[in-house]
Amino acid sequence: MKEIEFSKAQKELMVSKLKAYFNDELNQDIGGFEAEFFIDFIAKELGPYFYNRGLFDAQQVFHEKMEELGYIIQELEKPEGY
Known part of the structure; x- marks a missing residue:
């Protein structure tokens, strides 16, 4: 299966949403770099489901x-x- 790819604008929006989630729900600040790696992991490992x-x-x-x-x-x- 082809690897899941997102546009730059989509990725930026996902990073923003993930950072807000971590901040609001988990009271943790994560950087954009970490959020992007987490999104890549989710896309690769859970995306197929x-x-x-x-x-x-x-x-x-x-x-x-x-x-x-x-x-x-x-x-x-x-x-x-x-």
Whole structure:
């Protein structure tokens, strides 16, 4: 699987959110460098779980929509005369 990559703006936003979380919830200050390494670790080690769950959820929606489409197509059928 390809390594997860984020844009510079995404990474900066994630670093900001992580630093705020550590400060607000854990009363700890971490630097941007540490936060970036932590994000890289999370992306590498836990990212595939979130990614796979996203794929699973997308597949479920796809199957539901295909089932709905099947019903719509059935409604379009014309009665056949005998």
